[in-house]
Amino acid sequence: xxxxxxxxxxxxxxxxxxxxxxxxxxxxxxxxxxxxxxxxxxxxxxxxxxxxxxxxxxxxxxxxxxxxxxxxxxxxxxxxxxxxxxxxxxxxxxxxxxxxxxxxxxxxxxxxxxxxxxxxxxxxxxxxxxxxxxxxxxxxxxxxxxxxxxxxxxxxxxxxxxxxxxxx
Amino acid sequence: xxxxxxxxxxxxxxxxxxxxxxxxxxxxxxxxxxxxxxxxxxxxxxxxxxxxxxxxxxxxxxxxxxxxxxxxxxxxxxxxxxxxxxxxxxxxxxxxxxxxxxxxxxxxxxxxxxxxxxxxxxxxxxxxxxxxxxxxxxxxxxxxxxxxxxxxxxxxxxxxxxxxxxxxxxxxxxxxxxxxxxxxxxxxxxxxxxxxxxxxxxxxxxxxxxxxxxxxxxxxxxxxxxxxxxxxxxxxxxxxxxxxxxxxxxxxxxxxxxxxxxxxxxxxxxxxxxxxxxxxxxxxxxxxxxxxxxxxxxxxxxxxxxxxxxxxxxxxxxxxxxxxxxxxxxxxxxxxxxxxxxxxxxxxxxxxxxxxxxxxxxxxxxxxxxxxxxxxxxxxxxxxxxxxxxxxxxxxxxxxxxxxxxxxxxxxxxxxxxxxxxxxxxxxxxxxxxxxxxxxxxxxxxxxxxxxxxxxxxxxxxxxxxxxxxxxxxxxxxxxxxxxxxxxxxxxxxxxxxxxxxxxxxxxxxxxxxxxxxxxxxxxxxxxxxxxxxxxxxxxxxxxxxxxxxxxxxxxxxxxxxxxxxxxxxxxxxxxxxxxxxxxxxxxxxxxxxxxxxxxxxxxxxxxxxxxxxxxxxxxxxxxxxxxxxxxxxxxx
Ligand SMILES: Cc1cc2nc3c(=O)[nH]c(=O)nc-3n(C[C@H](O)[C@H](O)[C@H](O)COP(=O)(O)O)c2cc1C
Ligand code: SF4
Ligand code: SF4
Ligand code: FES
Ligand code: FES
Numbered sequence: 001x002x003x004x005x006x007x008x009x010x011x012x013x014x015x016x017x018x019x020x021x022x023x024x025x026x027x028x029x030x031x032x033x034x035x036x037x038x039x040x041x042x043x044x045x046x047x048x049x050x051x052x053x054x055x056x057x058x059x060x061x062x063x064x065x066x067x068x069x070x071x072x073x074x075x076x077x078x079x080x081x082x083x084x085x086x087x088x089x090x091x092x093x094x095x096x097x098x099x100x101x102x103x104x105x106x107x108x109x110x111x112x113x114x115x116x117x118x119x120x121x122x123x124x125x126x127x128x129x130x131x132x133x134x135x136x137x138x139x140x141x142x143x144x145x146x147x148x149x150x151x152x153x154x155x156x157x158x159x160x161x162x163x164x165x166x167x168x
Numbered sequence: 169x170x171x172x173x174x175x176x177x178x179x180x181x182x183x184x185x186x187x188x189x190x191x192x193x194x195x196x197x198x199x200x201x202x203x204x205x206x207x208x209x210x211x212x213x214x215x216x217x218x219x220x221x222x223x224x225x226x227x228x229x230x231x232x233x234x235x236x237x238x239x240x241x242x243x244x245x246x247x248x249x250x251x252x253x254x255x256x257x258x259x260x261x262x263x264x265x266x267x268x269x270x271x272x273x274x275x276x277x278x279x280x281x282x283x284x285x286x287x288x289x290x291x292x293x294x295x296x297x298x299x300x301x302x303x304x305x306x307x308x309x310x311x312x313x314x315x316x317x318x319x320x321x322x323x324x325x326x327x328x329x330x331x332x333x334x335x336x337x338x339x340x341x342x343x344x345x346x347x348x349x350x351x352x353x354x355x356x357x358x359x360x361x362x363x364x365x366x367x368x369x370x371x372x373x374x375x376x377x378x379x380x381x382x383x384x385x386x387x388x389x390x391x392x393x394x395x396x397x398x399x400x401x402x403x404x405x406x407x408x409x410x411x412x413x414x415x416x417x418x419x420x421x422x423x424x425x426x427x428x429x430x431x432x433x434x435x436x437x438x439x440x441x442x443x444x445x446x447x448x449x450x451x452x453x454x455x456x457x458x459x460x461x462x463x464x465x466x467x468x469x470x471x472x473x474x475x476x477x478x479x480x481x482x483x484x485x486x487x488x489x490x491x492x493x494x495x496x497x498x499x500x501x502x503x504x505x506x507x508x509x510x511x512x513x514x515x516x517x518x519x520x521x522x523x524x525x526x527x528x529x530x531x532x533x534x535x536x537x538x539x540x541x542x543x544x545x546x547x548x549x550x551x552x553x554x555x556x557x558x559x560x561x562x563x564x565x566x567x568x569x570x571x572x573x574x575x576x577x578x579x580x581x582x583x584x585x586x587x588x589x590x591x592x593x594x595x596x597x598x599x600x601x602x603x604x605x606x607x608x609x610x611x612x613x614x615x616x617x618x619x620x621x622x623x624x625x626x627x628x629x630x631x632x633x634x635x636x637x638x639x640x641x642x643x644x645x646x647x648x649x650x651x652x653x654x655x656x657x658x659x660x661x662x663x664x665x666x667x668x669x670x671x672x673x674x675x676x677x678x679x680x681x682x683x684x685x686x687x688x689x690x691x692x693x694x695x696x697x698x699x700x701x702x703x704x705x706x707x708x709x710x711x712x713x714x715x716x717x718x719x720x721x722x723x724x725x726x727x728x729x730x731x732x733x734x735x736x737x738x739x740x741x742x743x744x745x746x747x748x749x750x751x752x753x754x755x756x757x758x759x760x761x762x763x764x765x766x767x768x769x770x771x772x773x774x775x776x777x778x779x780x781x782x783x784x785x786x787x788x789x790x791x792x793x794x795x796x797x798x799x800x801x802x803x804x805x
Pocket of ligand 2: 471488489641642643644645646647649650687688689690691692693
């Protein structure tokens with residue numbers, strides 16, 4: 001992280017901390033908000049948090065690692081969540097995940113080298129009646145099959161090239 | 169209470185205008201499931217066409233009506249016609265229905281699921297007579313799918329907050345009596361009598377007292393709580409007020425899983441609206457009762473559904489359970505008396521207070537009163553959210569409401585209670601669904617997840633699946649839970665790879681006992697249930713895996729071998745190109761062959777082989793046996 005953006009990051013953390021009541025009960029909500037804004041919990045964010053709240057970075061890290069929601073590496077531009085709940089498991093969710101891994105060339109928990117996609121396995125997205133289910137950036141795709149995987153990925157790959165073009 | 173009554177009268181007027189006015193209304197199911205099935209495209213099309221034709225009509229985003237397998241669903245109301253439920257509809261179907269039903273004044277039988285009246289209309293039967301709806305009793309779900317969950321007037325007009333008004337007119341003790349008399353038991357899993365829990369908390373020393381709504385819905389494969397929160401948030405919140413008043417709490421928390429963003433948004437809105445209505449904050453409805461609400465988002469840990477772990481999580485700590493007693497009702501959040509109730513338990517309260525304990529107890533069994541919602545999923549034909557009287561036989565739920573198996577095959581079992589529950593075999597489908605019967609069968613009621621399994625489901629695989637889950641989710645505090653679940657998982661993995669030994673089954677049972685007895689919290693105590701019930705009812709499947717390396721359901725991947733039928737293979741080479749392991753060989757135009765030693769059992773080739781050839785099939789079992797069988801067959805023929 002460049003010095004500039006890490007200073008920016010610290011300012012964001014400061015803003016977030018100020019918005020919550022002081023006290024231990026706010027730790028998890030603050031971490032959630034940091035992750036929502038910055039995409040993950042960076043060591044810099046934990047340090048800023050320590051300065052602002054007095055909760056040590058190790059302590060906060062210990063709490064955060066207990067919960068599967070928190071990530072500690074920068075996520076891809078698009079977040080793919082594959083449901084691993086029971087309903088999705090019995091209707092072939094694992095095959096969908098494998099196809100995604102194969103197409104993206106990464107394993108679950110990783111991000112593609114170009115930073116476009118990260119792949120996560122989650123327990124139940126609450127759409128069990130339409131299983132198996134995959135969500136990309138929160139948009140839910142129901143009744144998934146390995147065959148539908150390339151089509152879904154293409155939607156986002158197209159978006160990615162488009163926005164790259166716009167940036168130029 | 170005058171303010172609320174004036175508002176209710178206005179709400180009733182608005183509601184009756186909506187129900188019988190000149191404006192046509194489309195209630196589109198826009199809960200998580202509906203959106204996943206394409207409700208947004210339907211809504212877009214309807215709104216465009218309404219504008220294009222200049223119709224006096226509007227679209228309302230409703231919650232989950234229940235028959236999720238028919239999503240996208242919409243209910244159409246137009247003056248002069250009975251309300252009609254349509255599904256599944258895509259954008260084009262919605263356009264046609266708009267033209268014919270709303271503009272043309274005729275119903276559209278081809279998309280109809282039924283009219284919403286008790287009687288049919290012409291050839292179209294009543295929605296409530298649909299095989300998926302018959303046998304259901306809608307109490308908790310009465311508003312889901314038929315109101316705008318973001319419009320508090322809809323809730324008010326349909327009797328909302330009447331239960332609270334009645335409760336506030338009674339003493340807290342009388343409210344507890346009423347709930348005790350109703351026989352309501354917790355819907356989150358254990359089935360503890362709600363009124364009794366309240367008595368403890370009311371009697372406990374300490375102030376303030378807290379009420380927590382458990383909306384963590386940790387069972388991976390269940391969505392009852394999500395649907396209720398999305399479809400009728402005020403009902404759950406009214407329940408919280410009633411419970412808070414009864415136990416003498418002044419603050420409430422809703423602990424909702426972060427994976428449910430729509431539910432959280434609806435709750436936030438509803439809480440704002442409650443303040444406007446005067447049912448939240450200081451001196452609610454002019455009484456001495458003051459109560460405030462906060463939302464806390466779960467951060468993804470199954471164990472946080474357990475009461476003491478949940479409390480630790482709200483306190484900003486790692487979500488680890490602690491020994492009970494002291495029970496949360498004595499020492500809970502921040503050390504104060506705390507009552508934790510499940511979403512559905514709370515959703516029942518407004519009805520009990522409004523209609524009385526006797527009304528509530530009219531349905532159900534003597535030990536298990538009232539109704540229960542279930543998330544019906546898995547291999548059944550009709551999946552969705554249902555509500556049935558407790559005591560309804562499993563067969564009725566699976567075969568009638570669920571319509572049997574989607575594959576047309578025979579059902580094998582029903583999994584209830586998620587990772588804490590077990591598998592009930594098809595022979596036992598006459599079992600009434602109540603707390604005691606499910607417990608006696610080795611499972612639990614749980615919060616309402618119901619996953620139906622058919623012949624293509626492998627029970628060893630199911631047990632392995634749940635143990636993978638509990639092993640990952642164990643918080644690690646207790647040695648039996650931490651080490652025991654891992655040891656059990658290892659044995660199950662061996663078995664599912666064909667490396668199991670006959671003595672493994674005994675050993676599984678022994679470890680299961682240790683984990684059950686030696687674990688602190690419900691997670692560990694119930695983690696062995698999926699293994700124990702499958703061992704009890706499907707031991708032969710375990711034995712087949714161990715003795716013959718065979719998985720008849722083709723679910724245990726390492727035991728499945730892929731074969732190319734030389735008579736069907738046209739040698740097109742598609743499989744050869746897609747195989748990630750380069751395990752297929754053959755010349756163009758000649759039958760291809762799979763090299764077992766290289767095959768990684770991924771199954772890609774089966775889906776890739778063109779349907780006109782369909783040359784690839786599966787076998788399971790020890791390779792030597794398969795070969796011997798084949799030779800025997802060829803000598804016979
Ligand atoms: C590991 C574990 C997970 C649980 N998960 C939930 C849950 O997701 N939702 C829930 O309401 N209860 C859950 N429970 C049960 C709660 O601890 C508690 O009994 C319940 O919320 C009490 O509410 P009720 O009496 O209204 O059912 C869980 C229990 C354990 C041991
Ligand atoms: S039983 Fe398991 S999950 Fe529960 S406290 Fe013990 S180790 Fe943690
Ligand atoms: S199952 Fe997979 S690895 Fe085996 S032959 Fe088919 S495509 Fe290749
Ligand atoms: S099991 Fe996949 S959405 Fe619930
Ligand atoms: S989510 Fe729409 S019917 Fe269930």
